[in-house]
Amino acid sequence: MVDTTKESRDYLEMAFRSVHCFADDGKLLIDELEELISIATRDGVVDNNEKRVLRNIFSRLSPAELTPEMLERIQQLRLEYKI
Template sequence: MSKENRDFLEMAFHSIQCFGDDGRLDAAELGRILAIAERNGVTDDNERRVLGNIIARIRPEEIDAAMKAQLDAIARKFGIAVPASA
């Protein structure tokens, strides 16, 4: 019996901590969340769904150059829609 990947739960929990800290997510925090999704070499549908939900909470005015680069890479790799920067 295979063990179900529960990394998406850890991603969601980590994002709550990040947003709860200062109300926003920076590129380093997003990178740590992405690392959770990628650590086993496969990013499944649940991880992509959670990643998309996390990204949807990012406001355009919060996107700096580092965040834009991170978001662009995620959009290319996973096909997740990202917010436009302000």
């Protein structure tokens, strides 16, 4: 059972892992994005801090990373979680 009275710190893990994703090869791959989403959703809620981290990540993506698959997934995430 998830303790909803305690603020989630998952956004810190997301931010930390995103730094490693970008540092590895300078790009965010679709499987890396999915890993970040799994962190955000593991407690059943994508909170405002997690949305902020995801917005920041999306803003850092270069046109070379924005494959049709990546664009579609980002659009899905924006609609589903109101990011």
